[in-house]
Amino acid sequence: MQAVRAVVIVGGGTAGWLTAGIIAARHQARMKAGGLSVTLIESPDIRIIGVGEGTWPTMRASLERMGVSETELFRQCDAAFKQGGKFARWTTGAEDDAYYHPLMVPQGFSQLNLVPHWVREGGARSFCDFVTPQGRLCDEGLAPKTITHGEYRGLANYSYHLDAGKFAPFLARHCTEKLGVRHVLADVVQVNQHQSGDIESVLTRQAGEIFGDLFIDCSGFSALLIGKTLGVGFKECGDVLFCDTALATQVPFDAPDAPMASQTISTAQEAGWVWDICLPTRRGVGYVYSSRHQSEESARETLRRYIGPGHQELPVRKIPIRAGHRATFWKRNCVAVGLASGFLEPLESSAIVLVELSAKLLAEQMPACREVMDIVARRFNEVTMYRFGRIVDFLKLHYVLTKRTDTAFWRDNVDPATVPERLRDLLTLWKYQSPWFFDEFDRLEEVFPAASYQYVLYGMGFQTRVVPEDTADGQMLASRLVRQNERLTDEMCTRLPKNRELLTKIHEHGLQSI
Amino acid sequence: MTQIVPLNKDAHRSLKVDGRASAAYGDNRHFVQVIVNEFAQLVVRYPILFSKHPGTGRLYCGAMLGFDEGENLFLEEWRQRESYRPLALQRMPFYAHGPEIGIDLDHPRVGAESGQPLFDRAGRPSRYLQGIIWAFQDLGPGIETTNAFIARLLELKLIEPIDIEVELDDGTRHQCAGLYTINQDILAKLPDAVVVELFRRGYLMLIHFMIASLKQLPLLAHRKNSRLLEATSHVAGLRT
Numbered sequence: 001m002q003a004v005r006a007v008v009i010v011g012g013g014t015a016g017w018l019t020a021g022i023i024a025a026r027h028q029a030r031m032k033a034g035g036l037s038v039t040l041i042e043s044p045d046i047r048i049i050g051v052g053e054g055t056w057p058t059m060r061a062s063l064e065r066m067g068v069s070e071t072e073l074f075r076q077c078d079a080a081f082k083q084g085g086k087f088a089r090w091t092t093g094a095e096d097d098a099y100y101h102p103l104m105v106p107q108g109f110s111q112l113n114l115v116p117h118w119v120r121e122g123g124a125r126s127f128c129d130f131v132t133p134q135g136r137l138c139d140e141g142l143a144p145k146t147i148t149h150g151e152y153r154g155l156a157n158y159s160y161h162l163d164a165g166k167f168a169p170f171l172a173r174h175c176t177e178k179l180g181v182r183h184v185l186a187d188v189v190q191v192n193q194h195q196s197g198d199i200e201s202v203l204t205r206q207a208g209e210i211f212g213d214l215f216i217d218c219s220g221f222s223a224l225l226i227g228k229t230l231g232v233g234f235k236e237c238g239d240v241l242f243c244d245t246a247l248a249t250q251v252p253f254d255a256p257d258a259p260m261a262s263q264t265i266s267t268a269q270e271a272g273w274v275w276d277i278c279l280p281t282r283r284g285v286g287y288v289y290s291s292r293h294q295s296e297e298s299a300r301e302t303l304r305r306y307i308g309p310g311h312q313e314l315p316v317r318k319i320p321i322r323a324g325h326r327a328t329f330w331k332r333n334c335v336a337v338g339l340a341s342g343f344l345e346p347l348e349s350s351a352i353v354l355v356e357l358s359a360k361l362l363a364e365q366m367p368a369c370r371e372v373m374d375i376v377a378r379r380f381n382e383v384t385m386y387r388f389g390r391i392v393d394f395l396k397l398h399y400v401l402t403k404r405t406d407t408a409f410w411r412d413n414v415d416p417a418t419v420p421e422r423l424r425d426l427l428t429l430w431k432y433q434s435p436w437f438f439d440e441f442d443r444l445e446e447v448f449p450a451a452s453y454q455y456v457l458y459g460m461g462f463q464t465r466v467v468p469e470d471t472a473d474g475q476m477l478a479s480r481l482v483r484q485n486e487r488l489t490d491e492m493c494t495r496l497p498k499n500r501e502l503l504t505k506i507h508e509h510g511l512q513s514i
Numbered sequence: 515m516t517q518i519v520p521l522n523k524d525a526h527r528s529l530k531v532d533g534r535a536s537a538a539y540g541d542n543r544h545f546v547q548v549i550v551n552e553f554a555q556l557v558v559r560y561p562i563l564f565s566k567h568p569g570t571g572r573l574y575c576g577a578m579l580g581f582d583e584g585e586n587l588f589l590e591e592w593r594q595r596e597s598y599r600p601l602a603l604q605r606m607p608f609y610a611h612g613p614e615i616g617i618d619l620d621h622p623r624v625g626a627e628s629g630q631p632l633f634d635r636a637g638r639p640s641r642y643l644q645g646i647i648w649a650f651q652d653l654g655p656g657i658e659t660t661n662a663f664i665a666r667l668l669e670l671k672l673i674e675p676i677d678i679e680v681e682l683d684d685g686t687r688h689q690c691a692g693l694y695t696i697n698q699d700i701l702a703k704l705p706d707a708v709v710v711e712l713f714r715r716g717y718l719m720l721i722h723f724m725i726a727s728l729k730q731l732p733l734l735a736h737r738k739n740s741r742l743l744e745a746t747s748h749v750a751g752l753r754t
Contacts, residue, residue, distance in 0.1 A: 146568075146571075147566075147568070147569070148568060148571045148692065149571075505569075505571075508570075509571055509572060512566065512571050512572070512573060512668070513668055513671075514668070514671075514674065514675065514694065
């Protein structure tokens with residue numbers, strides 16, 4: 001038996017450190033007993049891409065399990081609350097066209113599907129307001145918790161917006177000081193393989209040869225191990241998701257106490273969309289667009305127009321987006337996590353959550369020895385392929401439901417030839433029934449559960465035919481849930497402080513550990 | 515409004531202050547902050563729990579006096595001086611003002627006809643004021659000791675939320691949220707060295723006071739039930 005004792009992670013961005021932390025936290029006992037080591041090799045000069053500034057609520061559980069203090073996360077990573085996404089001008093392109101994809105599931109989601117009841121009511125209220133308080137909380141600029149809620153607890157579900165450039169070093173400190181991860185600052189100059197094809201070691205310029213039993217490729221777009229060494233191909237998704245370029249910048253607040261939105265605002269433009277994310281210190285703003293549909297010069301103008309006057313001289317970084325993923329993610333004794341495994345436009349902040357899910361799967365299924373590794377690898381590949389597929393579908397859903405015809409970008413997006421077959425089928429099905437349980441999204445850890453599809457579908461005016469008789473049985477329960485939601489909305493709006501106000505308090509007083 | 519000025523034996527020579535327990539003067543509180551120095555006196559009457567300061571989220575120790583906002587089930591006993599009244603209320607309307615004692619001149623207790631003098635003719639503190647001075651000698655260091663006690667308990671994960679739900683005789687249910695107590699499971703599993711440390715610092719006794727004080731919860735509910743009974747008796751005309 002060839003035991004797995006040394007895990008070597010190549011690359012030290014968000015993906016590398018999150019993976020290191022999640023694995024190390026899960027295997028502390030073995031690490032302390034000397035049965036497992038986790039080493040992370042990070043190049044001293046490669047700049048991290050730091051694409052992900054938005055996370056999913058899974059991050060709370062991941063960080064709590066790693067033993068990270070939430071107070072320190074807020075203080076050291078310029079973190080802020082995120083309560084969902086607001087999508088502006090995606091449906092008609094009109095000034096007041098907007099909907100929410102909040103992080104709270106609809107009231108009583110596990111008991112009853114409220115969609116048919118909302119349809120029957122005639123849609124006087126938005127679907128979001130009908131089923132959850134969170135849209136209102138975002139509209140009113142409220143935080144998801146109060147200063148008396150302990151770390152990682154809250155009234156409303158939430159995740160974080162954070163400065164990825166600070167998040168990786170923050171995790172690095174925690175992983176090395178608290179979780180026993182070995183940090184090697186060195187450049188990998190050569191990858192050595194066994195005759196079998198397995199990776200045996202990596203040779204570094206500054207720290208010599210580093211051996212491992214399992215290698216995790218977190219080297220970003222360069223895909224040093226999975227791509228360059230093991231030759232795993234890349235599956236492009238550009239025919240479905242057209243955006244291939246991002247122009248990113250940072251916008252200062254007019255005043256240090258300016259109100260902060262706790263939702264990621266995504267505003268559709270002529271050939272893509274602009275993200276707008278509030279951190280306590282600045283806004284992160286960027287334009288993701290299709291270079292086939294708009295020139296760079298024109299795209300820069302779109303971004304400038306969005307930001308408005310007064311900020312003309314902001315430096316803009318251009319980031320290429322190659323939409324797609326590896327043909328396989330775990331080959332031999334090497335697993336790709338993060339950008340090395342693939343990248344899709346950040347419309348639903350799927351990058352970091354995918355890292356967490358992959359790392360968690362890896363940590364839970366850590367193969368005991370080389371002999372069983374291929375079995376675990378097959379499962380990992382199947383699940384990760386499924387997840388990428390579902391993310392592509394879910395992102396495409398935002399485009400395919402548009403009624404905009406003002407530019408070729410939007411017209412091309414609804415061309416059935418660009419819609420994955422599975423999504424086409426679902427859209428046909430959903431004309432007659434709405435996504436809920438018993439739909440396809442029944443995996444234990446779906447990236448986007450049925451609730452997310454509901455918010456986007458009915459936020460964008462999708463029509464599901466409802467047979468009145470079908471809602472009769474659940475009518476009583478539905479009325480109760482709707483009333484509950486109204487009560488909860490009022491209560492939360494009264495109790496919750498403003499987003500900025502709470503963040504200031506957290507910096508001043510900290511959050512309690514309980 | 516508050517107007518806190520340092521206490522001065524010349525300026526305040528003839529000032530009278532009513533220090534007695536009264537709902538009108540602000541004793542109508544169902545939960546009041548306490549310090550560890552008071553635990554021994556509190557434990558025979560009140561549940562001692564932790565709560566969080568609404569403005570900062572910080573934990574503090576408090577004595578529970580009632581179930582509803584503004585409900586103090588001990589007011590009558592305080593008036594008769596039959597039960598211990600926590601320092602945080604005893605000391606009103608006086609505040610710490612740097613190293614000195616300050617007085618809130620806008621407090622309704624101040625200048626009341628029914629009040630007691632603060633100084634005698636020679637300018638020496640009256641018995642009432644002397645009591646206040648002693649209270650502050652306890653309060654200042656007591657708050658720091660209490661904070662250190664709480665910080666150590668948090669480190670050891672010895673504090674956990676407690677759900678208090680009481681059903682009263684009139685059928686109403688009262689839920690008290692936002693309260694915390696000692697986690698006895700974790701306490702039982704503490705390593706010997708930590709137990710000795712807690713004992714030497716005097717914390718172990720405080721921990722046991724807090725655990726024992728939970729037995730005051732049913733007594734507090736009983737107190738509330740007796741009130742309800744009195745109220746209904748009045749309505750029914752059984753008492754004159």
